[in-house]
Amino acid sequence: MKIETARPRRVGQFLYVEITTACGIRGFGESGAWGHLEASQAAMQKYCDYLLDKDPRRIEHHWQMMHRFAHFNGAAVGGAISAIDVALWDIKAQSYGVPLYELLGGSVRHKLRVYAHVYGQTVDQVAAFAAEKSSEGFTALGHLNPWLDEPEDQPYFLSHAQLLETGLETVRRAREAAGPNCDLMLEMHRRLSPAEAIAFAREAEEYRPGWLEDPIRPENIDAMAEVASKVRIPIATGERYHSVFQFKMAIERRALSYARVSVGVCGGITAALKIAAIAEANDVRVAPHNPISPIGTAACAALGFSRSCVAIQEFPTGYDNFVFQSKPDHLGNDVIDGKLEIEKGFLLRPETPGLGIGVRDDAETIRPPVTRAVSMRLNLDGGVVDQ
Numbered sequence: 001m002k003i004e005t006a007r008p009r010r011v012g013q014f015l016y017v018e019i020t021t022a023c024g025i026r027g028f029g030e031s032g033a034w035g036h037l038e039a040s041q042a043a044m045q046k047y048c049d050y051l052l053d054k055d056p057r058r059i060e061h062h063w064q065m066m067h068r069f070a071h072f073n074g075a076a077v078g079g080a081i082s083a084i085d086v087a088l089w090d091i092k093a094q095s096y097g098v099p100l101y102e103l104l105g106g107s108v109r110h111k112l113r114v115y116a117h118v119y120g121q122t123v124d125q126v127a128a129f130a131a132e133k134s135s136e137g138f139t140a141l142g143h144l145n146p147w148l149d150e151p152e153d154q155p156y157f158l159s160h161a162q163l164l165e166t167g168l169e170t171v172r173r174a175r176e177a178a179g180p181n182c183d184l185m186l187e188m189h190r191r192l193s194p195a196e197a198i199a200f201a202r203e204a205e206e207y208r209p210g211w212l213e214d215p216i217r218p219e220n221i222d223a224m225a226e227v228a229s230k231v232r233i234p235i236a237t238g239e240r241y242h243s244v245f246q247f248k249m250a251i252e253r254r255a256l257s258y259a260r261v262s263v264g265v266c267g268g269i270t271a272a273l274k275i276a277a278i279a280e281a282n283d284v285r286v287a288p289h290n291p292i293s294p295i296g297t298a299a300c301a302a303l304g305f306s307r308s309c310v311a312i313q314e315f316p317t318g319y320d321n322f323v324f325q326s327k328p329d330h331l332g333n334d335v336i337d338g339k340l341e342i343e344k345g346f347l348l349r350p351e352t353p354g355l356g357i358g359v360r361d362d363a364e365t366i367r368p369p370v371t372r373a374v375s376m377r378l379n380l381d382g383g384v385v386d387q
Contacts, residue, residue: 001025001095003056006048006084008041009359011335012367013321014293015041016359017048017083021056025094028358029086030295032264033079035372044080051084056091063270078242078265085268086299086355094354100299101349104273104306111346112304114315115140115185119149119324123170127177129326133317134178137344140210140312141178142185143291145387146170146200149324150377152387157380163192164200168207175207183210185236185312190217190386194227201231211236211258211287217386221246225255236260239289243267247275251282258311260289263299272303280309288313293332294340297347298355301340305349315347322372335363 002022009016015031033040047066054062066081067073093100101107116133118141120126126148133141146167150156158166174184186209192200197215204212213236216223228235234257241247242265250256259279263272272288279286286309288300297315304310316331318324330340338357341348350356360366377385 001055001057003051003054006051008044008048009364010037010041010369011359011363012332013037013370013372014332014335014367015044015079015083016295017044017087018359019051019056019084019087019091021091025091026358027056027087027089027091027094028295028355029083029090029268029299030264030292031079031083032262032290032292032296033075034292036076038371039076040079043077044083047080047084056088057095059085059088059092059270062088063267067267073242075240075242075265078267082262082264082266082268082271085270086263086295089269089302090354097353099350099352099356100269100302100354101305104269104302107305107349108308109305110349111343112301112310112349113139113312114342114345114347115142115183115312117143117316117318117326118174119143119318119326121148121150121324123148123173126170127173130174130182131177133326134182138182139345140183140185141174142213142314143187143318144174144184145187145189147191147387150387152375152377154377155380156377156385156387160196163196164203167200168203171204171207171209184208185210185213187213188215190214192216194223197227198230201227201233205232209233213237213260214239221250221253221255224250225253228255228257234258236287238262239265241266244271244274244278248278251278251284256284258285258287261286261303262289263303264290264292264296269299269302276303276307276309280307285309285311287311290314291316291319291331294330294336294357295355295359297330297340298350298357301347301350302355313347315342321370335360335366
């Protein structure tokens with residue numbers, strides 16, 4: 001078996017790779033480096049050129065080549081490697097006529113818990129969305145920002161007391177709307193300092209959040225470990241980690257309870273399997289991060305259906321064209337052949353070969369490429385705010 005063609009495909013806010021073998025098998029993968037798709041596409045093209053005439057089944061070998069080539073890495077390069085790695089696994093599973101999870105050891109469950117996105121620029125909107133998704137059967141709600149998804153052009157300022165009070169009010173209202181049996185997975189978007197995160201978490205405990213995701217910026221693993229050691233709400237982080245070794249350090253330092261593995265950034269299925277093994281050996285649970293299209297979700301699901309340490313995964317129902325708005329369907333459904341089936345907050349196990357879905361031939365016509373311009377929200381004093 002040889003690779004005949006390999007090419008990047010820019011579709012709306014998504015970046016795919018399509019790899020075709022000489023015997024006609026097509027595999028797809030998706031880069032999760034959504035903030036820098038132009039750079040990820042350039043790296044992807046370079047790796048596509050390398051793959052021509054190679055045997056797609058030598059996945060570990062190709063992963064080592066791409067990951068260790070010149071020892072330059074990062075999220076954009078990691079996104080390219082991840083997409084290609086997923087596409088190679090897709091091809092291999094299709095060649096055997098089995099779903100991808102079968103190649104990873106077989107299924108450990110018949111359905112996979114997911115959480116839906118909740119967006120809102122007001123507390124009332126958050127509460128309404130929380131009630132709606134809970135009534136649809138979701139047992140967990142994520143992307144729930146205690147400080148809301150306000151417009152970036154609106155200057156930001158909160159005193160310490162306001163910061164705590166505002167965030168707590170959002171969580172309280174969401175808990176009332178969602179009910180006691182629905183987990184609230186709080187998405188902090190790196191907003192807080194370690195001291196603020198600790199203060200907020202201690203007061204938010206009464207609302208029993210499922211986790212605090214990235215309460216502080218994720219670069220400083222020791223600072224995240226300090227927060228984790230001083231609060232009783234589980235910490236979730238790792239969505240922007242692009243290396244097995246970053247996860248190893250965070251897990252060893254007990255900086256997290258949930259490893260937010262981005263299969264579209266960390267190095268694909270190959271890297272995710274390595275990370276899951278480290279996590280399981282250290283009693284850390286895996287919760288794949290995926291704010292992109294169904295291709296990315298299907299790749300995460302292959303991990304979730306084959307690894308018992310996976311607890312839950314993201315099911316993005318919003319952020320279409322980078323707009324913070326909840327919608328009923330999976331983001332990017334319109335450019336995908338096939339469908340992921342959801343039933344009362346659980347993703348049903350697919351039975352079709354490979355990922356079970358692909359990218360439509362006319363996807364670029366349906367969604368012309370969209371570039372996310374560089375922008376950040378500013379504080380009232382002119383400084384940059386993470387949101």
